[in-house]
Amino acid sequence: MAVDAAAVALLLARVLFGGVLAFMGVNHFLNADAMVPYAEAKGIPAAGLAVPATGGLLVAGGLGIVLGVFPVLAAGAIAVFLAVTTPVMHDFWAAPEEEQQAEMTNFLKNAALLGGALVFLALGGESWALAVDVGLF
DSSP states (O other): OOOOHHHHHHHHHHHHHHHHHHHHHHHHHHTHHHHHHHHHHTTOTTHHHHHHHHHHHHHHHHHHHHHTBSHHHHHHHHHHHHHHHHHHHTOGGGSOHHHHHHHHHHHHHHHHHHHHHHHHHHHTTSOOTTSOOBOOO
16 A cells, blocks of 8 residues: 555654644643642633543643544644634733733734634544544544
8 A cells, every 4th residue: 555645744743733732631630739729810611621521632632633533523623722812812902911912922823723623623524644533533
């Protein structure tokens, strides 16, 4: 079976994109002591539950994209997570001046990740080469 360059490029994109998201999710667990107070300061209700829950979502969604397992659900969950949390957690327009640049950088990073999630969502109904290829569609 010949593997073409597009299949390898998609695999590399899935590993980079999904791997970063999964790592970010693991970070929710490893650094919960810092992330929970940050989420509380942003007004997130039940931050002690929200931080590990979103960490689990990021791990599951990221690995789903990497492996090609339920890619529509994985990419859709990541897209919804980023669309909802980005303006809440990285509201650079409301941040103190000394925090605005860092918040804007994180806002823009998440906006770019949202774009990537939407691309994988659009591709999720297709069969992915070099993937487990399990899904609902």
